[in-house]
Amino acid sequence: MKTTAKPIENLINQLNKLPGIGNKTAQRLAYHILDMDIEKVKTLSSSIVEAKENVKECSICSNFTDQDPCGICADTRRDESIICVLEYPKDVEAMERAGCYFGMYHVLHGVIAPTKGIGPLDLKIRELLKRLESDEVKEIIIATNPTVEGDTTALYLSKIINPLGIKTTRIGYGLPVGGDLEYYDEVTISTALDNRRELK
Amino acid sequence: MKTTAKPIENLINQLNKLPGIGNKTAQRLAYHILDMDIEKVKTLSSSIVEAKENVKECSICSNFTDQDPCGICADTRRDESIICVLEYPKDVEAMERAGCYFGMYHVLHGVIAPTKGIGPLDLKIRELLKRLESDEVKEIIIATNPTVEGDTTALYLSKIINPLGIKTTRIGYGLPVGGDLEYYDEVTISTALDNRRELK
Numbered sequence: 001m002k003t004t005a006k007p008i009e010n011l012i013n014q015l016n017k018l019p020g021i022g023n024k025t026a027q028r029l030a031y032h033i034l035d036m037d038i039e040k041v042k043t044l045s046s047s048i049v050e051a052k053e054n055v056k057e058c059s060i061c062s063n064f065t066d067q068d069p070c071g072i073c074a075d076t077r078r079d080e081s082i083i084c085v086l087e088y089p090k091d092v093e094a095m096e097r098a099g100c101y102f103g104m105y106h107v108l109h110g111v112i113a114p115t116k117g118i119g120p121l122d123l124k125i126r127e128l129l130k131r132l133e134s135d136e137v138k139e140i141i142i143a144t145n146p147t148v149e150g151d152t153t154a155l156y157l158s159k160i161i162n163p164l165g166i167k168t169t170r171i172g173y174g175l176p177v178g179g180d181l182e183y184y185d186e187v188t189i190s191t192a193l194d195n196r197r198e199l200k
Numbered sequence: 201m202k203t204t205a206k207p208i209e210n211l212i213n214q215l216n217k218l219p220g221i222g223n224k225t226a227q228r229l230a231y232h233i234l235d236m237d238i239e240k241v242k243t244l245s246s247s248i249v250e251a252k253e254n255v256k257e258c259s260i261c262s263n264f265t266d267q268d269p270c271g272i273c274a275d276t277r278r279d280e281s282i283i284c285v286l287e288y289p290k291d292v293e294a295m296e297r298a299g300c301y302f303g304m305y306h307v308l309h310g311v312i313a314p315t316k317g318i319g320p321l322d323l324k325i326r327e328l329l330k331r332l333e334s335d336e337v338k339e340i341i342i343a344t345n346p347t348v349e350g351d352t353t354a355l356y357l358s359k360i361i362n363p364l365g366i367k368t369t370r371i372g373y374g375l376p377v378g379g380d381l382e383y384y385d386e387v388t389i390s391t392a393l394d395n396r397r398e399l400k
Contacts, residue, residue: 004293005266011251014244019232020225030251031290032219034264038252044214045248048233051211052241055234064234066205090231093204 008034060131062107062124064089072096072105079103081138084171085128085157087111087145090182095143098189103141106131111149112156120156128157132164143171145180208234260331262307262324264289272296272305279303281338285328285357287311287345294382295343298389303341306331311349312356320356328357332364343371345380 004012008030015026033041057063058070065071072078072092082103086092092105108123131137142157144150158168172194204212208230215226233241257263258270265271272278272292282303286292292305308323331337342357344350358368372394 005255005264005270007247007251007254007266008264011247014247017244018229020228025220027290027293028220029218031264031288033248034252034255034289036252041252042249044217045245047207047211047214048245048248049242051207051230052234052236052238054207055205064205064208064231066207070205088231089234090227093227 057107057109061105062109062127063092063105077102081136082141083128083131083137083139084141084143086143087150087153088182091143094182094184094189098186100186100190108144108153111144111147111153113149113152123153125157125160129160132161132166137166139167139169141169141171146171257307257309261305262309262327263292263305277302281336282341283328283331283337283339284341284343286343287350287353288382290382291343294384294389298386300386300390308344308353311344311347311353313349313352323353325357325360329360332361332366337366339367339369341369341371 011030011033012023012026015021015029016023018026021029033044036044054066055064056066056068058065058068058073060069060073063070063072067074079102083106084095084101084103085106085108086095087108087110089107089109092107095101095105106124106128108125108128110118110123112118112120112123128140132140140157140161142154144153154170158170161168211230211233212223212226215221215229216223218226221229233244236244254266255264256266256268258265258268258273260269260273263270263272267274279302283306284295284301284303285306285308286295287308287310289307289309292307295301295305306324306328308325308328310318310323312318312320312323328340332340340357340361342354344353354370358370361368
């Protein structure tokens with residue numbers, strides 16, 4: 001019954017570990033890879049390591065980037081008086097796709113989730129507070145997802161940022177509760193931005 | 201709008217080329233990979249190239265293997281008088297999973313598909329005929345998929361093998377027409393094997 005060659009089995013196991021890739025899909029992908037030209041296989045393989053090795057976090061906003069500061073932080077045309085706080089780098093892409101926001105970003109790389117042992121110190125909150133010392137920031141838009149963890153994080157941030165005299169707002173509830181920012185269309189994101197309300 | 205770092209974009213593009221991986225999934229996978237430990241990323245990356253580099257075709261049955269001859273061809277307990285002809289290596293796995301067949305295999309690496317420019321010379325048919333010269337083969341079970349191409353290939357094979365005095369059978373139509381062998385359960389495959397009929 002054990003007829004699959006070890007390198008194939010190994011590849012299937014590795015692919016199987018990726019999110020949303022079940023055993024069946026991993027198998028399909030593995031056999032597809034075996035049918036590809038060796039050059040294309042090498043390109044695929046190296047693109048994985050190269051992405052991991054060449055992509056760092058921006059020293060300002062903590063978004064993924066291959067140059068520091070990242071393209072957005074380095075863009076002088078953007079409004080530096082406003083920072084949109086997001087959970088993950090993919091959320092920056094979702095915001096940029098919406099094309100309606102021209103301020104800066106700050107990526108937390110997570111949310112406060114006590115059940116998973118993730119506290120404020122595990123997130124890029126110190127880095128955010130440091131930006132507030134030096135920058136002339138007038139508003140922080142907290143655009144964490146409308147989930148329990150996202151709301152908790154928003155409340156926490158507003159409690160430590162409001163005393164600094166900076167307005168904190170929460171992205172509008174145009175988003176269905178329990179959802180994930182990554183999946184919304186431009187109009188929903190744009191509406192949610194317009195509906196933002198101040199956290200006091 | 202072009203805010204994604206190039207190595208990320210490159211990785212997304214590479215993943216996007218894999219079958220069944222759309223742009224959205226490619227993005228999810230890419231960001232997941234960026235969040236993985238570098239060691240795990242390297243393991244994933246090298247498993248891809250290693251599978252491609254270390255897996256060859258068995259010189260007897262043309263199945264993928266990391267040793268030549270493959271484990272099945274080298275297994276003296278198997279019945280050498282019967283060869284099951286399959287489209288792809290993944291079909292060997294499906295057959296072995298069914299656990300009801302103890303003969304040998306021959307993998308064609310495709311089917312005759314004139315519309316795609318694939319003729320008999322593009323498949324491992326010469327290799328099959330060579331086996332029939334030397335081996336004491338009494339029956340060829342043609343288990344290509346019950347599609348137009350699979351049936352065409354079966355008919356072609358029976359026409360060139362029958363004159364050699366070797367019985368050719370077609371795997372039974374327990375399988376729904378238009379399907380793909382890879383997806384069937386043990387019982388269906390086992391029934392289909394029992395229902396095989398001779399091609400005259």
